[in-house]
Amino acid sequence: MPADSSRSQQHLKAINRALASGTYTQVRQLINNLPGAEAAHLIESSPPREREILWQLLSKEQETEVLQYLGEEVRVELLRNLSTDELVSLVEELDTDDLADLLQELPDHVTSQVMASLDEQNRERLEHVMSYPVDTAGGLMNTDVITVRPEITFEVVQRYLRLRGDIPRTTDNLAVVNRKNQFIGLLPLTKVLISDPGTTVREAMITDIQSIPATLPAHDVAKIFERHDLVTAPVIDDEGMLVGRITIDDVVDVIMEEADHSLMSMAGLDDDEDTFGSVWQTARRRALWLGINLLTALAASAVIGLFEATLEKVVALAILMPIVASMGGIAGSQTLTLVIRAMALGQIQSNNTRYLLFKELSVGAINGLLWATVIGITAGLWFSDVSIGIVISVAMVINLIMAACAGALLPMIMKKMGIDPALAGSVVLTTITDIVGFMAFLGLATVLYANLLV
Template identity: 60%
Template structure:
């Protein structure tokens, strides 16, 4: 038992890299996670913490004093430290900033002054800067005097005497240039600096499109503030992509897979409650047609098919449009084409499957009218699904509501209501 603990302690502190320890913690249930965390040496805690998801970070930080948090995060890069501090309750964060030394505080406060989801919130302040009017030889000598260049440095930033950003000098170019050449002559001025208030998904798109490894960040006056590196951008890409998936199920993209029971129950309850309203609305629609249902029991048997087909078709459109929005493919200028295509696709698939369902229904209940009614209702509901799936995300986005979060609930409401209303309403007419 003691030997095993010793082994575990060794593995956590010597055997695994901090990112691997974080991964291990993420896949461990709460009680065991706490035991593993306690076995970790204090000097590794900050390193490990920065690799954890927001939810798991907050859980661990909630049990720490401001001074402890400071002690374990002090040695981190500014952006990573700021990331962690953002998970602290306001009270603890304020306390922590007060006990910090002045230089560190001003650096952290600069990063914290930008929202977490902007270029400013992603950036790091550890840039290596050079002047344009020196030779490559001087740059090489200057670097050699440094013991270490910050990790993931692939370019040096060229700035004016006043700190204004001018251009970049990639290390690969530095290494292939004649030492006597001036920086001004070899630097690359094509690389635009990123404005500190650029949203992080736009930063990610730039990095993806230009295959960047790092990029300079400037304030509105063009002063170099810091740099963004690809490792932080990768986190943004991962989170943005997870966001749609998780939100569509009413989950948070940072959701800790092994969150404790009560936390999970509370979060899920909200989503179930919202969906219950949807379900009641659908029931109310069915309730309008109690008399018809009472007369033709086959309708009760078949009605879920109409709602379900509309819901599935609508979700396909919704998912495609939400992903299209996230990738920046879908916008006002091309939504018209998409709307038309979805409508045509909905009509074609509606006709196809309406026919199939009608044939089965007629054979099953030996009633032609039931077949006609369900066929019409399916076509109507697939068209409704296509329209809702295309327009809902556009409308929600323009209202500033997250389409991934609200879209699926609203879509189901629409396809349920339209599906039941069309099917039972038509049946009431036909069987009257």
């Protein structure tokens, strides 16, 4: 049963056809039979009107399924229209970690009603998960971990599991705890399968493993999973008590969100920006970013304004002036992107920043010299003027070295100041490269032509 993406593509097409022709009974049947993740994807890929229709057509069970897979922004938008009762019955079905995430987005009176509707054990678990920030191990964890004591034999373990009758999804290990519920080791299920039934848990358990403090940031959790190829990991609190476990599927979400973050932030977009959101919402969100950039563009214009007299005399300068600024922006963005990624990967340490800076400055100088020569000759020939060729060459080298310097240092400085370099880095960088570019080019020209023209 090769269920590859072509099958789901066909489903989507069928649903879209049915939607377009208004045969909702058919859409209802199709969308409720899709896996939750695919139905969620379909809803996220739909314009507002279709999105609302699809959501209405979901069955109760499918709604709960779909809810877990929707992006935050779309989820909040769809839930906003539900009554509190509907919300309560809907969210009761979710896993502890998903429920905890969701409750944090909902109004307080809904949260307390949901809490009240849970039985004591589940409420305690939920309160536990919610006591940790969303972006920590505690916020990521689930509480469905199966524990065993070290002194029992595999025969007892297997009898216990049979009695239980159900093992939570993605369980590869049992957690071994002592009487105080302190975590002492992991017992891989495969060991239970292949070892002699008389073996005790203590004999077979692994103790040299990665248990994760509940307060560890999600970013570091993801790194531990990546580096050690984990599928699940136990989470402990300050006293070493086992409080839950983290599964790889939640870690994959963290990894994807972090990767998205750099890409989206560098364009001044929200990580969670809704591709098919409404016009007003989108326009409002982006207006600020454009406003900030308008200010920086005005600053660059003010710099140009300083050289009004020179520009009046030599109009060729106006024609060539965007080149130096633009090349600085491009070269600087390369360094900036590289450093931001390296920082996200944890590659930047105090002992290698000097080499990194040396490397980027050298690269800036080499490429500066190369393209300065090309543009110098081009500009000289274009305007039959050697001086303008010299001016643009020198300005280009200066700006490319400056760009490398800013691209490498800005993210590090911003991080120290607690500013997100992915968000603010590119604005500040292009402001610098524009101002330095115009200043160097027009400034040099002013000096040179003042001597020539006088």
